[in-house]
Amino acid sequence: MRKRAIVLILDSLGVGYMEDAKNIRPRDVGANTFYHILDQAKEMVIPQFERLGVKNIVNHPRLEKNGGFASYGKINLKHFGADSFQGHNEIMGTDPKIPYTMCISSVIDELRKALEFEGYRTEIPNPELPYLLVNDLVIVANNIETDFGQIYNVTAPLDYISFNEVLKIGKIVRANVKVNRVIALGGENITPQQLQDSIERRKDGLVGLNSPKSGVYKQGYQCRHLGYGINPETQAANILVQKGIDVTLIGKMQDVIDCDEATKIPAVETDLVMNSVLESMDQMNEGLIAATVQETDIAGHSQDVDLYAQKIMLVDQYLSVLLEKMTEEDLLIVSADHGNDPTIGHSQHTREKALLLVYGKKFRPTNLGERETLSDIAATVTDFFGAKSPENGKSFYRLLQVPSKVNRSNK
Numbered sequence: 001m002r003k004r005a006i007v008l009i010l011d012s013l014g015v016g017y018m019e020d021a022k023n024i025r026p027r028d029v030g031a032n033t034f035y036h037i038l039d040q041a042k043e044m045v046i047p048q049f050e051r052l053g054v055k056n057i058v059n060h061p062r063l064e065k066n067g068g069f070a071s072y073g074k075i076n077l078k079h080f081g082a083d084s085f086q087g088h089n090e091i092m093g094t095d096p097k098i099p100y101t102m103c104i105s106s107v108i109d110e111l112r113k114a115l116e117f118e119g120y121r122t123e124i125p126n127p128e129l130p131y132l133l134v135n136d137l138v139i140v141a142n143n144i145e146t147d148f149g150q151i152y153n154v155t156a157p158l159d160y161i162s163f164n165e166v167l168k169i170g171k172i173v174r175a176n177v178k179v180n181r182v183i184a185l186g187g188e189n190i191t192p193q194q195l196q197d198s199i200e201r202r203k204d205g206l207v208g209l210n211s212p213k214s215g216v217y218k219q220g221y222q223c224r225h226l227g228y229g230i231n232p233e234t235q236a237a238n239i240l241v242q243k244g245i246d247v248t249l250i251g252k253m254q255d256v257i258d259c260d261e262a263t264k265i266p267a268v269e270t271d272l273v274m275n276s277v278l279e280s281m282d283q284m285n286e287g288l289i290a291a292t293v294q295e296t297d298i299a300g301h302s303q304d305v306d307l308y309a310q311k312i313m314l315v316d317q318y319l320s321v322l323l324e325k326m327t328e329e330d331l332l333i334v335s336a337d338h339g340n341d342p343t344i345g346h347s348q349h350t351r352e353k354a355l356l357l358v359y360g361k362k363f364r365p366t367n368l369g370e371r372e373t374l375s376d377i378a379a380t381v382t383d384f385f386g387a388k389s390p391e392n393g394k395s396f397y398r399l400l401q402v403p404s405k406v407n408r409s410n411k
Contacts, residue, residue, distance in 0.1 A: 003286045005288045006330065008315075009252075014341065015058055016353050017351060033341040034057075046313060049357075051068060052069065052319075069359065071356075071363070071366045071367070078373035083338065084146070090374040091374045094392060101179065103142060108132055114172055118172055120135055131207065137160050139199070140173055142206050150179055152173060154182065159189065159190075187214075202347075247261070249264050251267040278322060331358070333358050335374070373393055378392075
């Protein structure tokens with residue numbers, strides 16, 4: 001019988017601010033992404049989430065059904081701040097390091113020298129809005145969708161330059177800075193001028209390229225995340241492939257996680273992500289399918305409650321089919337990587353706990369409590385397959401293993 005672990009991450013679907021936000025991120029105090037979407041969305045019909053028992057996590061009056069057939073809990077973020085790259089690597093079992101933060105204006109001269117040494121032309125088109133333009137095409141700038149000074153983006157119009165060349169530029173930047181991430185990304189059907197016109201200054205003064213506004217995600221999107229201080233060999237994906245177990249990474253998961261032997265499926269649109277999960281279930285006999293629904297996070301950055309709700313409802317529709325496809329041996333884990341409360345008053349990620357829903361047809365529903373780190377997901381997945389543990393995290397697999405006395409299928 002088929003045995004798959006399906007890890008589905010709804011990017012930024014937080015369920016309440018962490019206690020330490022009071023000291024380190026006071027602007028996030030009061031954030032509760034899922035609850036506030038339920039409060040304000042014009043429509044929110046999520047029968048599969050309700051059947052799984054999401055009301056055990058988000059006790060909102062709009063949710064009708066109590067109980068549920070899935071185990072449930074909440075997970076604290078161990079990584080500093082609220083970051084998708086750090087969050088996803090923590091999900092895969094990395095013990096997060098404290099990041100080095102610096103605005104790109106502090107290192108822009110060093111980056112110019114490094115790039116020009118490799119034969120690239122560089123300029124700073126507007127000293128009032130400092131960013132680096134490489135070969136009149138590629139923009140090296142702060143990432144303004146996350147915490148101040150933690151990430152630099154290397155963004156390009158892929159009708160004018162190959163992604164391999166963009167990645168070369170990204171690796172030069174990576175080699176000359178100590179921030180926790182450099183992202184090389186690009187899209188088709190956009191012009192160099194569109195990218196330059198998307199440079200803006202956010203409220204806290206950080207200058208960077210507004211990626212959603214630029215249109216980079218809409219067509220032919222490619223992306224590679226270049227991290228700092230991460231050992232992929234200690235993560236669940238690589239541990240499993242070393243054991244001969246198949247791994248498929250879908251959506252942002254394949255952008256972020258470094259696993260050469262995995263099957264990788266690029267996807268941003270929620271329909272494509274979820275269809276890819278279902279198709280992978282049809283093709284895989286044993287292994288891990290890890291996927292990220294990114295459009296929830298994009299809706300959060302846009303501070304669009306109704307768009308966020310639409311994406312959650314779309315995932316819910318696909319969950320109906322996914323649950324039907326599950327065998328008696330399969331395990332489903334639904335979680336998030338941080339929050340992005342569209343009602344909090346700013347458009348950046350929020351430091352929130354992640355929801356945790358865990359379902360298998362032969363397992364009993366139980367309260368998994370409040371976990372210390374997202375890496376508990378990786379530890380549970382490797383435990384499920386009888387593989388060695390990742391660098392970080394504690395498995396909750398044994399808590400699931402008391403067989404149910406009733407048929408708890410999703411029907």
